[in-house]
Amino acid sequence: MSEVIDLLIHSAHQLCTMPLQDGGPQRGLSLGDLGLIEDGALAIDNSRIVAVGRSDELRAVYEPRTQIDARGSLVTPGLVDPHTHAVWAGERAGEFERRIGGATYQQIMAEGGGINATMQATRSADVDTLIAQSRLRLQRMMQHGATTIEVKTGYGLDTESELNMLRAIAALDAELPVDLVPTFLGAHAIPPEYADDSDEYVSLVVEAMIPAVAAWKAENWPHTLFCDVFCETGAFSLNQTRRILEAAKRHGMDLKVHADEFDALGGTRLGVELGATTIDHLVATPPEEIQALGKSTTVAVSMPPTPFGLGHSEYTPALEFLKADAALAIATDCNPGTAWCESLQFVFALATRYLKLTQGQSLAAATVNAGFAVGRGGEIGTLMPGALGDVVIWQVDDYRYLGYRFGANLVQQVIKRGQTVYRQV
């Protein structure tokens, strides 16, 4: 007797299920377990995956209301982008032209450019303007395969503007088919009015912003909300980072840290000590902190578009993290300053060349492991039964095309919770 289901995707040339490892992310050198099924099929009912296997087996069991013939295609989980700053107002194209011409970031900052320019534009935008300017970016990210996207605040840098960014993220989450995961990043930069007293700004973050964000969350956001700090020379010191993260933890937030993008201040060790969900950037991380991260449950997130966007040659030493048994994820870091990148496919191209990940490892880092990086491990980033029916059907038939080909969108169809939300014509 056949069982009626909502959707059956069948006849996939390759179907990559991206299994968990012992109920967790794929750690260390076991990264890249594809769970590959040839002539694969996937049964989805009521938004969730109910079965995965060979096409003949599933077609014998299920009677789908809708079916998709994925002949000649690769099928993977929807991609998960675990680190973006995708909500902002304004742009900095002129600044990029000046940087190409040799201007330094310090010169651009002194002229009112850099992150302050984005902060000013974001502060002067109302929530509707933020939504209008960010919608197309998030849609493009989805059209390139992302079905869950983490989005940080951090361009408001005062309580009301930071709350407005959260309101915009929540509204876009409700409006768009893609799921957004909000992160409060009030400690992204020290705003100009506190340039001479960064501790005073940290006090504002700890005493005013975090309680206000926690109150907003209690009313408006039933899911996880992260707090993140940019622990870096010229941003927040290790002690300031600790103050903020400990306050956020007391208010029930989960933690992330921007650490070791340029300088190693000890942010990785601190993040591990506080049980952070992720530590992100990890370019200049000292060997002993790589080891500490590898022994923890914290996920390492690398964003190769950032050094690429800056024209730098130093990337995350990904293989060192894998040798230390760390769980590695990759992300776009989409932001208007260093990496306006809306495609995880482009991240595959960079991760294979500069992080020396294989195509399969790159795919695992942006699916199953990225799910854990946003606190939704096992729920997204995998096609194992029980996970959400978030799927990408690709125009290519082999996973090894991902990262090998770049610069064009290889997505054929994006499915979110069992519904087609994008189809490339």
Ligand SMILES: [Zn+2]
């Ligand atoms: Zn970032």
